[in-house]
Amino acid sequence: MSDSTRIPGRRLLHAPGPSPIPDEVLHAMSVQNMDLADPRVDASIAAAEAGLRRLIGTGDSTRVLLFIANGHGVWESVVENLAAPGDAVLVPGTGHFSESWAVLTEALGRRVVRTPWREGHPIDVDAVAAALEADREHAIRAVFAVHTDTASGVTSDLVPLRRVLDTLGHPALLVADAVASMGCEPIDMDARGFDLVIGASQKGLMCPPGLGIVAVNERAMARAAATPAPRFYWDWARRDGAMNYQKFCGTAPLPLLHGLAAALALIEQEGVAVVYARHARLASAVHAAVEGWAEGGALGFVAHEPGTRSVSVTAIEARPGAFEADALRTLAREQFQVAIAGGLGPFRGRVFRIGHLGDHNEAGLLGALAGVECALRRMGVPLGDGIGRAVRRLAA
Ligand SMILES: *Cc1c(COP(=O)(O)O)cnc(C)c1O
Numbered sequence: 001m002s003d004s005t006r007i008p009g010r011r012l013l014h015a016p017g018p019s020p021i022p023d024e025v026l027h028a029m030s031v032q033n034m035d036l037a038d039p040r041v042d043a044s045i046a047a048a049e050a051g052l053r054r055l056i057g058t059g060d061s062t063r064v065l066l067f068i069a070n071g072h073g074v075w076e077s078v079v080e081n082l083a084a085p086g087d088a089v090l091v092p093g094t095g096h097f098s099e100s101w102a103v104l105t106e107a108l109g110r111r112v113v114r115t116p117w118r119e120g121h122p123i124d125v126d127a128v129a130a131a132l133e134a135d136r137e138h139a140i141r142a143v144f145a146v147h148t149d150t151a152s153g154v155t156s157d158l159v160p161l162r163r164v165l166d167t168l169g170h171p172a173l174l175v176a177d178a179v180a181s182m183g184c185e186p187i188d189m190d191a192r193g194f195d196l197v198i199g200a201s202q203k204g205l206m207c208p209p210g211l212g213i214v215a216v217n218e219r220a221m222a223r224a225a226a227t228p229a230p231r232f233y234w235d236w237a238r239r240d241g242a243m244n245y246q247k248f249c250g251t252a253p254l255p256l257l258h259g260l261a262a263a264l265a266l267i268e269q270e271g272v273a274v275v276y277a278r279h280a281r282l283a284s285a286v287h288a289a290v291e292g293w294a295e296g297g298a299l300g301f302v303a304h305e306p307g308t309r310s311v312s313v314t315a316i317e318a319r320p321g322a323f324e325a326d327a328l329r330t331l332a333r334e335q336f337q338v339a340i341a342g343g344l345g346p347f348r349g350r351v352f353r354i355g356h357l358g359d360h361n362e363a364g365l366l367g368a369l370a371g372v373e374c375a376l377r378r379m380g381v382p383l384g385d386g387i388g389r390a391v392r393r394l395a396a
Pocket residue numbers: 017070071072073097146147148149150177178179180200209
């Protein structure tokens with residue numbers, strides 16, 4: 001960036017990923033390349049794997065696999081290892097993210113059974129139960145469940161899905177996409193009975209994009225070994241071995257590994273329960289602001305049920321004809337230095353999203369909410385008192 005475009009102060013990054021990177025993580029990544037036999041390489045991989053196991057609540061028998069990839073890459077790795085071409089998987093509807101995963105799965109030649117999605121609502125557990133019950137031959141190999149749908153800001157409780165599988169005695173594996181929730185709220189992989197959990201570096205884990213995470217329990221590793229799909233780079237069995245060259249199917253992403261190890265250490269220093277409480281508190285302040293703004297009649301939550309509103313991201317819908325969500329986003333970024341996200345898929349043009357996941361605090365969040373409120377007021381959008389409510393919520 002040239003000096004003439006320098007932004008004084010900081011632009012507040014409130015996208016639901018990529019999220020801001022703590023200075024400690026930036027510094028940890030600023031290291032010279034090392035030869036791959038340098039013990040520091042294996043040490044950072046071991047720290048990342050162990051930290052992730054603790055964070056998502058799983059034990060040593062679960063394999064934690066790291067890929068040079070984004071979330072879409074790990075989606076693909078899950079498909080390639082769990083379903084052979086022609087096999088079926090069940091994708092419970094959560095919105096844009098479940099649909100994107102379903103489309104990717106179909107593009108790879110697998111069949112997808114979908115359950116319907118109702119805008120602003122979590123997974124329809126009854127529809128999932130009906131689809132699994134109808135599958136008497138057990139053709140469905142896995143359930144691909146999105147925990148937090150980042151487009152709608154709705155978090156689905158995935159425990160009922162485990163219960164349905166168990167009640168029916170259905171052998172499908174349960175895969176939890178925790179890309180938007182890992183590091184933001186408890187995942188509890190083993191306690192909740194998830195066979196796989198997937199994540200990515202650039203959201204609650206406060207790192208740059210580029211590292212995809214797949215945690216695979218023993219049952220799922222065995223199922224993958226028996227799945228005859230052609231694969232190489234994504235193959236989980238190949239990612240075994242004493243050498244980090246095997247773990248990464250080639251050269252390890254050194255800076256990202258150092259960064260992830262540092263980010264996980266920050267979470268543990270703060271205390272994981274404290275991190276989750278902070279996310280809940282900041283989300284509640286965003287919700288208070290939206291409740292205040294909504295009194296003007298021009299906007300409202302996408303997530304209908306308050307209990308399903310994500311601790312990571314809040315999606316806000318402009319009432320028809322009230323204002324252009326994308327124009328708001330541009331104004332907020334260019335005039336008020338708050339970067340928020342737009343609407344995805346069916347929400348394009350009518351939704352904006354405020355991310356509050358990862359390295360955020362009260363002051364930064366209030367600044368971001370105030371910047372959004374400034375932009376809304378500049379556009380002439382009728383509003384109740386949002387920022388005042390957020391302040392009172394945090395002061396309470
Ligand atoms: C961001 C996201 C993805 C996709 O991750 P990319 O890194 O953008 O490919 C998948 N699932 C969820 C829930 C996400 O929030």
